[in-house]
Amino acid sequence: MTPNERLSINQATIKYAPLREALRVTADAGITSIGLWRDSVEAASLPEAARLLADSGLRFSSLCRGGFFTVPEGRARRAAMDDNRRAIEETAQLAAAGAAGSAAVLVMVAGGIPQGSKDLAGARAMVQDALGELAADAQAAGVTLALEPLHPMYASDRAVISTLKQALDLASPFSSSVVGVVVDTFHVWWDPELFEQVARAGAEGRIASYQVCDWKTPLAADVLLSRHYPGDGVIDFAAITHAVKAAGYAGDIEVELFNQDIWDTPSADAIARTIEGFEANVALHLGSLSGDARP
Amino acid sequence: MTPNERLSINQATIKYAPLREALRVTADAGITSIGLWRDSVEAASLPEAARLLADSGLRFSSLCRGGFFTVPEGRARRAAMDDNRRAIEETAQLAAAGAAGSAAVLVMVAGGIPQGSKDLAGARAMVQDALGELAADAQAAGVTLALEPLHPMYASDRAVISTLKQALDLASPFSSSVVGVVVDTFHVWWDPELFEQVARAGAEGRIASYQVCDWKTPLAADVLLSRHYPGDGVIDFAAITHAVKAAGYAGDIEVELFNQDIWDTPSADAIARTIEGFEANVALHLGSLSGDARP
Numbered sequence: 001m002t003p004n005e006r007l008s009i010n011q012a013t014i015k016y017a018p019l020r021e022a023l024r025v026t027a028d029a030g031i032t033s034i035g036l037w038r039d040s041v042e043a044a045s046l047p048e049a050a051r052l053l054a055d056s057g058l059r060f061s062s063l064c065r066g067g068f069f070t071v072p073e074g075r076a077r078r079a080a081m082d083d084n085r086r087a088i089e090e091t092a093q094l095a096a097a098g099a100a101g102s103a104a105v106l107v108m109v110a111g112g113i114p115q116g117s118k119d120l121a122g123a124r125a126m127v128q129d130a131l132g133e134l135a136a137d138a139q140a141a142g143v144t145l146a147l148e149p150l151h152p153m154y155a156s157d158r159a160v161i162s163t164l165k166q167a168l169d170l171a172s173p174f175s176s177s178v179v180g181v182v183v184d185t186f187h188v189w190w191d192p193e194l195f196e197q198v199a200r201a202g203a204e205g206r207i208a209s210y211q212v213c214d215w216k217t218p219l220a221a222d223v224l225l226s227r228h229y230p231g232d233g234v235i236d237f238a239a240i241t242h243a244v245k246a247a248g249y250a251g252d253i254e255v256e257l258f259n260q261d262i263w264d265t266p267s268a269d270a271i272a273r274t275i276e277g278f279e280a281n282v283a284l285h286l287g288s289l290s291g292d293a294r295p
Numbered sequence: 296m297t298p299n300e301r302l303s304i305n306q307a308t309i310k311y312a313p314l315r316e317a318l319r320v321t322a323d324a325g326i327t328s329i330g331l332w333r334d335s336v337e338a339a340s341l342p343e344a345a346r347l348l349a350d351s352g353l354r355f356s357s358l359c360r361g362g363f364f365t366v367p368e369g370r371a372r373r374a375a376m377d378d379n380r381r382a383i384e385e386t387a388q389l390a391a392a393g394a395a396g397s398a399a400v401l402v403m404v405a406g407g408i409p410q411g412s413k414d415l416a417g418a419r420a421m422v423q424d425a426l427g428e429l430a431a432d433a434q435a436a437g438v439t440l441a442l443e444p445l446h447p448m449y450a451s452d453r454a455v456i457s458t459l460k461q462a463l464d465l466a467s468p469f470s471s472s473v474v475g476v477v478v479d480t481f482h483v484w485w486d487p488e489l490f491e492q493v494a495r496a497g498a499e500g501r502i503a504s505y506q507v508c509d510w511k512t513p514l515a516a517d518v519l520l521s522r523h524y525p526g527d528g529v530i531d532f533a534a535i536t537h538a539v540k541a542a543g544y545a546g547d548i549e550v551e552l553f554n555q556d557i558w559d560t561p562s563a564d565a566i567a568r569t570i571e572g573f574e575a576n577v578a579l580h581l582g583s584l585s586g587d588a589r590p
Contacts, residue, residue: 113529117529118529118530118531119531120484120485120529120531124487151447151448152446152447152448152485152486153446153447153448153514153518155484155485156485156510156511156512156528156529157512162485162486162487163487165487166487189415189450190415190447190450190451190457191447191457192419192457192458192460192461215451216451217451217452218517218518219448219518221516222513223448223513223514223518233451234408234412234413234415234451235413236413236414236415
């Protein structure tokens with residue numbers, strides 16, 4: 001099966017594959033795009049990673065990830081800002097090294113409530129402040145900071161940004177080329193305002209990434225590892241994919257799976273299963289612009 | 296320590312105590328109110344439960360629970376409706392048996408997506424339909440159906456109603472004495488619109504119950520059992536309690552803890568810890584009407 005041309009493998013799906021292998025198994029499967037993780041890029045060194053990516057012929061769809069902004073002012077916050085500036089630079093270089101159609105998108109995870117604090121509103125304000133500080137760097141580098149709302153079950157320890165509406169509100173002071181949002185089905189499928197906010201994100205030109213994976217219960221004991229192949233859970237990919245498409249998003253679509261069972265699968269097999277799930281549940285709904293299935 | 300007079304023990308906190316023991320340990324601790332569970336009431340029989348409650352001298356703050364409405368039309372749905380009618384009747388009788396100040400409140404959990412379905416919007420519509428069907432029964436019995444939005448991590452298998460806004464929207468066609476909402480800190484603390492919606496709930500007269508317990512990570516492997524004593528986690532009870540109070544809620548405040556470690560504690564000890572957590576984190580903010588801490 002030749003995979004749909006918009007499918008991109010997020011490297012987290014094949015977490016144990018070093019960069020060279022990740023690029024190879026992705027390209028060998030006929031997939032034309034990949035989203036990379038910083039640890040893997042840094043393990044190879046940025047210049048070498050860019051060279052390997054260019055040699056692979058793959059597009060680059062995003063770098064995971066910047067953010068973790070919820071640190072009070074001081075040395076730790078300065079270090080976080082510097083690290084985000086490096087991530088912006090890495091994103092720009094990787095996007096330049098990828099094949100035509102690569103996206104200079106840096107996925108941003110907000111960070112949780114600071115240790116010992118109960119000030120959720122204050123943590124959210126730190127995210128706003130950090131965006132204000134990094135926007136000029138992102139703009140200069142031609143990089144879009146893509147704010148990813150995470151499922152509310154991660155609100156305390158990973159991301160104080162929990163809904164698409166909230167991410168769009170935070171993005172609103174900035175140009176859409178500088179601050180966008182990620183629509184990740186796992187994080188937003190439950191949101192009663194999802195379709196309204198996807199339409200808004202499209203109208204504002206802010207959908208910087210569309211990521212797909214499924215939700216199934218019981219959740220894994222480590223709730224971070226509870227993401228499933230599209231089609232294995234309860235998410236209505238038809239409705240959400242139609243909505244994202246109707247909102248004008250035409251970029252790559254990443255499958256990002258944190259799941260110990262999938263990680264324990266040989267990379268090529270995990271990719272084959274990913275293709276199957278993507279074709280049957282997502283690609284099917286990319287074909288024509290008719291049939292917006294927004295409920 | 297004499298506990299604050301608004302503290303109510305939700306029976307789930309001392310899950311293994313049969314009704315008679317639950318009433319006794321609650322009253323022995325100087326607490327004046329209790330919220331009951333149907334399984335325990337039915338184990339004793341309703342007339343006997345009402346008699347034991349009356350003898351205890353405790354107020355009755357709610358019955359858990361009705362709902363689980365997300366069943367397609369047919370025999371199973373009819374059975375669910377009949378069961379909800381019985382729960383309404385139980386609520387009315389228990390409220391009449393409780394001490395002065397008892398509340399005829401039936402907590403309603405919506406139910407998840409039907410097995411094999413991916414139609415979240417359809418499941419939500421089933422909840423609306425069920426309320427329409429039960430409202431007359433509730434009104435006739437003088438019972439308030441209290442819709443409880445559950446944390447979005449339960450959206451697929453337990454409650455398709457995930458936010459206070461959504462619960463209030465569902466309640467809006469009905470009189471506030473017939474359909475209200477539950478504000479449970481564990482379920483709503485993360486919501487960016489929490490304070491706005493609490494104020495709205497107050498203005499609409501729909502806060503039928505305020506339940507408090509804390510959120511802490513890592514979540515328990517069974518995410519249903521991840522509720523903690525107030526003060527043991529990250530929830531800002533000062534801000535939320537001030538908001539609920541400013542919204543006009545003056546009823547009992549239940550502590551409802553699903554937590555295996557707490558269940559493995561002798562009931563009297565669990566109640567003593569509950570009182571401590573409640574006094575230090577919630578009761579402290581009930582004193583005066585000044586100082587609305589809405590962020």
